[in-house]
Every structure is written in structure tokens, then in C-alpha cells.
Amino acid sequence: xxxxxxxxxxxxxxxxxxxxxxxxxxxxxxxxxxxxxxxxxxxxxxxxxxxxxxxxxxxxxxxxxxxxxxxxxxxxxxxxxxxxxxxxxxxxxxxxxxxxxxxxxxxxxxxxxxxxxxxxxxxxxxxxxxxxxxxxxxxxxxxxxxxxxxxxxxxxxxxxxxxxxxxxxxxxxxxxxxxxxxxxxxxxxxxxxxxxxxxxxxxxxxxxxxxxxxxxxxxxxxxxxxxxxxxxxxxxxxxxxxxxxxxxxxxxxxxxxxxxxxxxxxxxxxxxxxxxxxxxxxxxxxxxxxxxxxxxxxxxxxxxxxxxxxxxxxxxxxxxxxxxxxxxxxxxxxxxxxxxxxxxxxxxxxxxxxxxxxxxxxxxxxxxxxxxxxxxxxxxxxxxxxxxxxxxxxxxxxxxxxxxxxxxxxxxxxxxxxxxxxxxxxxxxxxxxxxxxxxxxxxxxxxxxxxxxxxxxxxxxxxxxxxxxxxxxxxxxxxxxxxxxxxxxxxxxxxxxxxxxxxxxxxxxxxxxxxxxxxxxxxxxxxxxxxxxxxxxxxxxxxxxxxxxxxxxxxxxxxxxxxxxxxxxxxxxxxxxxxxxxxxx
Amino acid sequence: xxxxxxxxxxxxxxxxxxxxxxxxxxxxxxxxxxxxxxxxxxxxxxxxxxxxxxxxxxxxxxxxxxxxxxxxxxxxxxxxxxxxxxxxxxxxxxxxxxxxxxxxxxxxxxxxxxxxxxxxxxxxxxxxxxxxxxxxxxxxxxxxxxxxxxxxxxxxxxxxxxxxxxxxxxxxxxxxxxxxxxxxxxxxxxxxxxxxxxxxxxxxxxxxxxxxxxxxx
Numbered sequence: 001x002x003x004x005x006x007x008x009x010x011x012x013x014x015x016x017x018x019x020x021x022x023x024x025x026x027x028x029x030x031x032x033x034x035x036x037x038x039x040x041x042x043x044x045x046x047x048x049x050x051x052x053x054x055x056x057x058x059x060x061x062x063x064x065x066x067x068x069x070x071x072x073x074x075x076x077x078x079x080x081x082x083x084x085x086x087x088x089x090x091x092x093x094x095x096x097x098x099x100x101x102x103x104x105x106x107x108x109x110x111x112x113x114x115x116x117x118x119x120x121x122x123x124x125x126x127x128x129x130x131x132x133x134x135x136x137x138x139x140x141x142x143x144x145x146x147x148x149x150x151x152x153x154x155x156x157x158x159x160x161x162x163x164x165x166x167x168x169x170x171x172x173x174x175x176x177x178x179x180x181x182x183x184x185x186x187x188x189x190x191x192x193x194x195x196x197x198x199x200x201x202x203x204x205x206x207x208x209x210x211x212x213x214x215x216x217x218x219x220x221x222x223x224x225x226x227x228x229x230x231x232x233x234x235x236x237x238x239x240x241x242x243x244x245x246x247x248x249x250x251x252x253x254x255x256x257x258x259x260x261x262x263x264x265x266x267x268x269x270x271x272x273x274x275x276x277x278x279x280x281x282x283x284x285x286x287x288x289x290x291x292x293x294x295x296x297x298x299x300x301x302x303x304x305x306x307x308x309x310x311x312x313x314x315x316x317x318x319x320x321x322x323x324x325x326x327x328x329x330x331x332x333x334x335x336x337x338x339x340x341x342x343x344x345x346x347x348x349x350x351x352x353x354x355x356x357x358x359x360x361x362x363x364x365x366x367x368x369x370x371x372x373x374x375x376x377x378x379x380x381x382x383x384x385x386x387x388x389x390x391x392x393x394x395x396x397x398x399x400x401x402x403x404x405x406x407x408x409x410x411x412x413x414x415x416x417x418x419x420x421x422x423x424x425x426x427x428x429x430x431x432x433x434x435x436x437x438x439x440x441x442x443x444x445x446x447x448x449x450x451x452x453x454x455x456x457x458x459x460x461x462x463x464x465x466x467x468x469x470x471x472x473x474x475x476x477x478x479x480x481x482x483x484x485x486x487x488x489x490x491x492x493x494x495x496x497x498x499x500x501x502x503x504x505x506x507x508x509x510x511x512x513x514x515x516x517x518x519x520x521x522x523x524x525x526x527x528x529x530x531x532x533x534x535x536x537x538x539x540x541x542x543x544x545x546x547x548x549x550x551x552x553x554x555x556x557x558x559x560x561x562x563x564x565x566x567x568x569x570x571x572x573x574x575x576x577x578x579x580x581x582x583x584x585x
Numbered sequence: 586x587x588x589x590x591x592x593x594x595x596x597x598x599x600x601x602x603x604x605x606x607x608x609x610x611x612x613x614x615x616x617x618x619x620x621x622x623x624x625x626x627x628x629x630x631x632x633x634x635x636x637x638x639x640x641x642x643x644x645x646x647x648x649x650x651x652x653x654x655x656x657x658x659x660x661x662x663x664x665x666x667x668x669x670x671x672x673x674x675x676x677x678x679x680x681x682x683x684x685x686x687x688x689x690x691x692x693x694x695x696x697x698x699x700x701x702x703x704x705x706x707x708x709x710x711x712x713x714x715x716x717x718x719x720x721x722x723x724x725x726x727x728x729x730x731x732x733x734x735x736x737x738x739x740x741x742x743x744x745x746x747x748x749x750x751x752x753x754x755x756x757x758x759x760x761x762x763x764x765x766x767x768x769x770x771x772x773x774x775x776x777x778x779x780x781x782x783x784x785x786x787x788x789x790x791x792x793x794x795x796x797x798x799x800x801x802x
Contacts, residue, residue, distance in 0.1 A: 405669040406639065409692075410594040416696030417600040421607070424698070443596065 007065055011058050014074055018054035018081070022047045025084030032087040045241075046084065049248035053077030056251035067350070068118035072111040073251065079107040080247075094157035098143055102136045108247075112188065112214045116207050116350050122194070128187050135180035142173035178225040185222035189215050201294045203347045205260045209253035217246040272358065276365040282313035285362070285369055292358050295348055297327075301341040302370040304377060310341060311373055332359040332366055340366040385557045392554050403454050411447040415440050460502065468498045472505055472523060479509050482520045489527040497584050500558050501525060501534050504566075507555055508536040508578045516540025516576055527584065534580040544570035552578065586709045589625050591616035591648065592637035592667070601635060601695055608702040619647040626655050631662055633709030637692070638668040638675065649675055656687060663708040667692040676719045677794070684790040688714030688750065703755075713750030713790045720748040723797045735777050743770040748793045 026043045057073025064070060083104055085097025109132050113125045120126055145166040147159060192211045196204060220243040227235045272292030279285045282300060290298035301310035301318050312318040321327035321343055328349050332340040348355060418440040425433040455461070463471035469488045476483035492498070505523055512521050518540030526533050556566050564582035588610045592598040595617070602612045614625035618641040626634055634655060638648040652664040663686030666679060676689040688708040694716065695701045704714035724733065724745055733741060739760075746756045753771065757764045771789075775781070780792050 402644070406594070406644075409669055410597050413692050413695060414594070414597040414600045416693065417597070417604060417698075420696050420698050421600075421604065 007062070011062055015054065015058055018051065018074075018077060021078065021081040021084075022050050022054075025050065025081050025087075028084050028087045032089065045244050045248065046080075049244065050077050050081040052248055052251045053080060056254055060254065064118075064350075064352070069111070069114055069116060070118075072107065072114055072118070073254075076104070076107040076111045079104040089157055091157040091160055095160040098159065098161070099140065102139055106132055106136055109184070109188070112218075113191070115210055115214075116203075117347070122191060124187060124191050124194075128184060128191065131180055131184055131187075135177045135184065138173050138177040138180070142170045142177070145173070146170040175229055178229050181225040182222050185218045185225075188218050199347060200296070200345055203294075203345070203350070205294075206257045206351065209257040209260070210250065213246060213250050213253040217243055217250060220246060273361045276362050279365065280369065280372060282315075282369045282373065285365060286313045289342060289358060289362060293342075293344060293348060293354065295345045297345055299343040300366070300369075301329075301343060302366065302373045303338045303340060304370070304374055305337075306374065307377070311377070315373055315376055330355045330359060332363050334363040334367050339363055339370055385560060388554070388557050389561070392557070400454070400458060403457075407450045407454065408447055411443055411450070415443055415447070418443070463498060463502050464495070467492050468501055468525065471498075471502050472525075475502075475506055475509065476523070479521075480513055481518060483509060484520065484522045486522055486524040487526050489525055489532065493527070493532060493584060496562060497532055497582055500555070500562055500564070500582060501532065501580070503558065504534055504552075504555055504578070504580050505536055507552055511544070511552070512536075512538045512540065512576070515544065516542075518575065530583060530585050532582045532584045534578075534582070536578045537575060539575045541572070542570045542574050542576055543572040544568060544576045586633065586706060587611045587613045587629065587631040588705065588709070589614040589616065589622065589629060589631045589634045591619075591622035591625075591634065591640065591651075593617050593640050594637070597637075597695075604695065604698055605635075605702065605705065608698075610702070610705070618642060619651040622648075622651050623654060626659060626662055630659060633663040633665060633686075633705055635665045635667065635705060638666050646675065649679065652679060652687070656683075660686075663687065663711065665690065665705055665708045665714060667695065671716060671718050671722070673719055673722055676715060680713065680715070680791065680794055684713040684715075684750065684794065686711050686713075689719065690714060690716045691718060704750075707750060707752075712752070715749045715790070715794075717745065717749055720745050723748070723794070732778065736774060740770050740774050740777075743767060744774055744793060747771065747774075747789055748797065750790050 026047050029043050029046070030039060053073055054077035057070055057075075057077055059070070060067070060073055061070025079100075083097065083101045085093055086101055088094045088097055110129065113120060113128060120129070143159065143161050144163045147162055147165045192215050196207065196211050199207060220239050224239040224243060227233075227239060272288045275288040276285055279288065282302065286298060286300045289300060290296050299318075300313050301320075302312075303310055310318050310320070320329050320341065326346050327343055328346045329341045329343045330349075331338055332342060342355065342359065344355070418436050422433040422436040422440070425436065460471050460474070462474055469485075472485050472488070476485050493501070509521060509523075512518050516538045518538035521536065521538040524533075524535045524537075552566065552568070559566050559580055559582060562582050564580060567579045567581075568576070569579070570576040586609075588605055590598055590602050590605070590612060592601065598615055598617075602615060605612055613629040613631055616622035616625050620642070622634065622636060622640070634652070636648040636652050638646055640647045640651075648666055652666050655662055655664050665688035666675075667690055668675065669692050671691055679687050679689050686708055688704055690701070690704060694704070708714050724741070733744070736744065742760065743756060746759060751759070753764050753767045757767045760767070775792075778796060780796060
């Protein structure tokens with residue numbers, strides 16, 4: 001709030017100062033000893049030009065405080081009015097005016113070059129500005145060698161800076177300066193044309209009037225410089241008047257451009273709202289917004305708060321444009337929440353109201369599109385999870401098949417073989433037969449143990465018979481490191497929750513044994529407030545990476561199916577904690 | 586007869602080795618995986634290799650792939666493939682080009698010591714050994730018009746034993762008939778099925794299998 005009122009105060013002050021400066025200038029011209037051919041025309045033209053620049057400059061400053069363009073316009077208006085000092089009768093003031101008068105061309109060219117962004121955009125422009133300084137320094141230098149007579153003043157204030165009256169030096173310096181001016185004019189016209197042709201249609205509507213008026217003004221100044229070199233005084237006077245009128249019109253061209261782009265925008269906006277409101281297809285929505293902004297390169301990015309990322313109209317992840325890519329992004333929000341991003345041509349930032357209007361108009365439709373994108377993403381995730389569950393089932397079945405064929409079956413064949421061998425030796429070599437039978441007995445025991453282990457891997461019977469507590473204790477006893485079974489819920493949990501908890505603990509302990517280099521582990525399961533919390537902690541090396549296909553990934557789907565979630569906290573050197581939360585009403 | 590035995594289950598491998606040695610085979614090498622097997626076969630050039638179908642490194646059909654390679658590179662070495670389960674496609678894959686010196690048996694058959702050693706010997710001397718279960722599957726497929734219906738029950742029995750790779754003498758022993766009777770049946774089968782008659786046992790196997798496969802498709 002305070003910055004806004006500060007700005008208003010500052011602008012008011014500048015306005016008053018400018019009005020006073022103009023009025024003072026008018027008085028100064030009226031009282032001038034110098035010969036002024038048409039005082040009324042001269043006063044009106046000069047003061048009005050100053051005030052027009054001032055008024056439009058202040059308006060532009062107020063409209064876009066962060067765009068230096070307005071400031072430069074205001075500065076230019078004051079530089080213009082400073083020229084009035086050359087009408088002074090006092091030699092001191094006159095001489096000061098003589099010097100300070102050359103700030104105006106500098107300010108003018110700065111302002112034109114900086115249009116519309118307030119920044120210097122190209123290398124050409126940078127060189128132009130350097131050349132301006134050189135030319136102005138040459139002219140300033142010429143002051144030391146020029147009597148007031150040469151300025152067309154015969155009976156008036158004197159040039160206090162005069163060192164020696166040297167028409168030759170003065171003339172040479174003026175010719176060089178005028179030559180510079182011609183080069184400058186050509187360079188600037190080139191720069192404007194480039195700027196205009198690079199702009200999109202809506203930006204052209206905005207900047208066109210200013211650029212063409214400026215070009216006309218510069219052309220006139222160029223011609224005037226040629227006339228000056230050629231010493232065609234009459235022609236110089238005429239072009240001088242025409243360029244003064246053009247200079248006065250220039251700020252008005254700025255207003256015309258603004259009004260033009262607003263008018264067209266209003267129509268485009270209405271069309272867009274009509275289209276976007278009935279549109280659910282993000283691609284079509286993007287087209288409508290592109291049309292409304294008049295920028296065919298517009299891209300929409302919808303914000304997905306769950307995954308904290310942007311997706312484009314096709315649902316693919318995308319991001320904000322790079323800072324110096326010439327593209328800019330404007331956030332669309334609704335009720336203070338980020339909904340979408342409009343990525344557009346950087347120059348469109350010069351029309352914030354336009355983007356603002358489009359954003360506001362489309363926010364609701366964007367919100368709908370965003371929700372739709374979210375649903376689509378969820379469906380895709382659900383589908384992927386279903387595929388993963390089926391694949392996990394197949395993999396488990398394959399493993400069981402392999403374990404049966406490679407373990408138990410091999411052992412049984414070997415046993416059958418041994419029995420046959422023993423049988424054939426019963427009579428010829430009874431001692432050998434007994435030896436073989438002993439081996440067969442041991443092998444049979446091993447086979448039975450393997451089968452038991454295999455069955456437990458498929459589904460631990462103790463889990464369904466005696467519950468989680470007993471199953472986890474059994475798991476802990478079989479683990480090759482001390483596992484403390486801490487807090488356990490009272491009573492039985494729903495079967496799927498028990499199974500999920502059991503497999504989470506089993507898989508986590510497998511990981512602890514494989515990777516953690518831990519000396520101990522602890523398992524806690526608590527049930528409170530309709531939520532079951534499963535926590536497995538170890539004191540190992542940490543640094544576990546959940547993305548590296550550990551068995552926990554497979555379990556994430558099982559947990560997600562129960563609307564639960566899995567979190568892994570594994571800072572390097574500080575052990576690993578797996579925590580699973582499953583709602584359980 | 587010189588043998589190389591390949592199986593990643595040491596227990597079973599040693600059982601097989603013992604059975605073979607008891608029966609007079611000379612076991613010149615043992616291998617635990619497919620690469621080891623190829624190396625040992627290359628080094629010893631045995632008469633026959635007894636190969637478990639599922640072995641490291643991939644634990645899929647590495648043994649079968651190794652068997653095909655052995656047949657291609659060492660024509661003097663027969664290969665008897667043992668499998669935990671029977672897949673006709675594996676068997677047909679193995680005998681696709683020639684049934685000479687190849688065999689495919691259910692692993693359980695090693696416990697039927699005499700039949701097993703006989704199969705090893707047959708494959709080692711350039712014959713074939715197909716598991717009876719594979720043969721009965723092939724012959725027993727349901728078809729809309731079964732061309733095998735033209736055969737008598739006894740002829741079907743003989744056809745099955747032929748497909749297993751047995752010689753006329755072996756078939757005669759198995760059915761307790763004279764060799765002459767078997768020969769008659771074989772001639773009758775070949776003429777009824779319109780197959781070119783051949784004397785050599787392994788050619789016969791391939792002819793029968795090709796025929797069975799053809800009518801199965």
C-alpha cells in the first residue's frame with residue numbers, strides 16, 4: 001500500500017514540477033531578447049510537446065511502475081523543457097541551457113530504443129547509444145568554438161564557454177556530428193523494423209504506432225542533418241517545424257497503440273471465454289488461449305499438486321521456461337491456489353492486463369482441465385499398478401515352480417534312484433545297500449525341510465492360524481541378526497492388513513540382512529485412530545534407495561491397494577526406517 | 586562307452602554317475618552348467634552326454650540349447666536330454682533335423698535303472714530315445730479324423746515303441762513276440778500310413794514323428 005502511495009506522491013510532484021517548468025519556459029520565450037519569429041506558435045508547440053511527453057510518461061510510469069520506459073519518457077520531457085533555458089537573457093543561464101540542451105537527444109533516443117520493454121534488447125541498440133554519446137560530445141566540444149552569432153543570436157546573451165571563435169573547427173565538428181546523426185538514424189530505423197517484424201500481431205498492434213512515428217521523426221531529423229550540412233537553411237527550418245510536430249505526436253502514438261491493442265483484445269477475450277467454457281480438451285483450450293493472446297506459440301501447463309509438477313496439454317511432464325529463452329510464464333491461480341501456467345512470448349509481459357484478463361477468465365475452465373488431467377494420471381497409475389500386481393503374481397508363481405522343480409523334485413528323483421540302487425544290492429552287497437538307504441533317509445529329511453520352507457514362503461500358516469504377533473516372532477527367530485519385536489496390536493487385524501504387514505516386515509528384514517550391515521533391527525506395529533502403523537528400523541549403514549528395485553516396490557502396490565502408504569527414511573550412516581501406514585477402520 | 590554327465594544338482598548327478606558306472610559306462614566328465622558341459626564335451630569327445638535341460642546360467646532351457654550345439658559340432662557325440670517336466674515342443678525341437686543320436690526323457694526315468702541305461706546306450710550308438718509319455722501325448726492327441734484309426738491296437742503299440750526309438754528286437758522283447766512278427770507289423774504300419782519303408786531305426790523314428798506332427802497340425 002505504502003509503495004503505491006509513495007509512487008502517487010512522486011508522480012504528483014513530477015507533474016507539478018513539469019507544469020511549472022513548461023510555464024517558466026513559456027515566460028522565458030515570451031521575454032526573450034532573441035528574435036523569435038512567431039512567439040505564440042513557438043511557445044504553444046514547445047510547451048505542449050513538453051507537457052504531452054510528461055503526461056503520457058507519467059501515465060506509463062503509473063501503469064507499469066516496474067517498466068523503466070515511463071521514467072525515460074518523463075526524463076525526456078524534462079530534458080525537452082530544459083532546452084527552454086537557451087531563450088534566457090542571462091548569459092550564465094543561456095550557456096547552461098546550451099550545454100544541457102543536448103541531454104534531450106540522448107534522452108529521446110534512449111526512450112525510443114527502450115520501447116516497449118524499458119530494456120536495451122539488442123547489440124545494435126547498445127552501439128547506437130554509444131554513438132549518440134560520441135556525437136553529443138562532439139557537439140558539446142563545438143560550443144567552445146562557436147560564438148552566439150553562429151547560433152543566430154546577434155543581440156543577446158553570450159556563450160561563456162567560448163575559447164576562441166573558430167568557425168572552421170565549429171563547422172567541422174558540426175558536420176561530423178551531423179554525419180553521426182545520419183548513421184544513427186539509419187541504425188535506429190533498422191532496429192525498429194527488426195523489432196516490429198519479430199513481434200507477434202498483438203504486440204505489433206501495441207508498438208506499431210510508436211515505432212512508425214519514431215521512424216518518421218528520425219527520418220526527418222536525418223534529413224534535417226543533411227540540410228544542415230548542405231547549409232539549406234530554409235529547408236532546415238521547415239523540417240525543423242515538421243519534426244517538432246512529430247515529436248509532440250510521439251507520446252500520443254503510444255496511447256493510440258495501447259487503445260488499439262485493448263480494443264482487439266476485448267473482442268478476442270470474449271471469443272476465448274466462449275470457447276474455453278465449453279471445452280474440456282486441454283489442446284483445444286490451449287488453442288483458444290493462443291488466439292485470445294494473439295500468440296500462436298502459447299502453451300498451457302497444468303499444475304498437479306499431488307506430484308508437484310506441471311503437465312502439458314497432452315499430459316506429459318513439463319516445466320517453466322528458461323530465464324533467457326525469450327519465453328515467459330504467467331501463473332493462473334484460483335482461490336490462491338496455483339492452477340496452471342500460460343507459457344507465452346516474452347514481449348507479452350508488456351501487456352499484463354491482457355494476460356491477467358485471460359487468466360481470470362479461464363481459471364475455472366483450467367481448474368476443470370487440471371482435475372481431468374489429475375484423474376487421467378490417476379487412472380494411468382491405477383492401470384500400471386494393476387499390471388504390476390499381475391506381473392508380481394506371475395513372478396511369484398514362476399519362482400514356486402522353479403523351487404519345486406529344482407528342489408523337491410530333484411531330491412525325490414535322486415531318492416528313487418538310491419532306492420533302486422539299494423534294491424539291486426540287497427542280495428549281493430547288503431552292507432552297501434544299507435549305506436545307500438541311510439543316505440536316502442538323510443536326503444528325505446532335507447527334502448521335507450525344503451518343502452516346509454517353501455510352503456511358508458508361499459503363505460505362512462502361522463499368520464492365518466495364530467496371527468501377526470506369532471508370525472513376526474517366528475520371522476524374527478529365523479532372521480540371522482537380533483530382531484526385537486516391540487509394540488504389537490491387541491487382537492487380530494483384518495486379514496489383508498495382517499498379510500501386508502507380514503510381507504512388509506519380511507521384505508524389510510530381507511533387505512536389512514542383504515544391504516544394511518546392521519547389528520540389530522526392531523519391528524513395531526501399532527493401531528490407533530483407525531490407522532495401523534508398521535515400523536521397521538535398523539542401525540545399519542542407511543543410504544537405501546527406494547528406486548532401486550528392492551522388493552519394497554512390489555509391496556507398495558499391495559499397500560496402495562489398501563489405501564496405505566510406504567515411506568523410507570535412510571540417511572547415510574544413520575540406519576534405515578521403513579514406515580507403512582494403512583487405514584483400518 | 587564314454588559319457589559326460591551334466592546337471593547342476595550335485596546329488597542327482599552323482600547318483601546318475603554311479604548308476605552309469607555300475608552298468609559299465611566310463612564317465613569321463615561331469616559338468617554343473619551349460620558352458621562347462623560344452624567345454625567338457627569338446628575336451629573328451631564322449632560317445633554320449635546326459636544333459637539336464639535346466640541348468641545355469643539362465644536356468645531355462647540352457648541344456649537343450651547346449652544339446653543342439655553339441656549335435657551340430659560333434660556328430661560323434663549323442664545327447665540325452667533329461668527334463669523335470671515333459672514338453673512335446675522341446676522334444677520336437679530336439680529331433681527337428683534328425684533323430685540320430687538324440688534322446689529326450691523325463692528325469693524320473695533315471696530311477697528305472699535298466700531302461701535308463703539302455704536309453705543312454707542307444708543314444709550313444711547313434712539311435713534315439715523318446716520318452717513314452719511324449720510319444721503317447723503325440724499319438725493320443727484328439728483329432729477330428731484320426732488317421733491312426735486305420736491301425737490295429739497292436740500296430741499302434743508298435744508305432745509308439747518305434748517312436749520311442751526302439752529297435753525291432755527291443756520291441757519284440759517288450760511285447761513278447763518274435764522279431765518276425767514285429768517286422769510284419771512295421772511293414773503294415775508303413776503301408777497303411779503311406780510312409781516310405783526304411784530299415785534303419787533312427788530314420789524310422791523321424792518318419793513316424795514327422796508324420797505324427799503333420800497330422801497333429
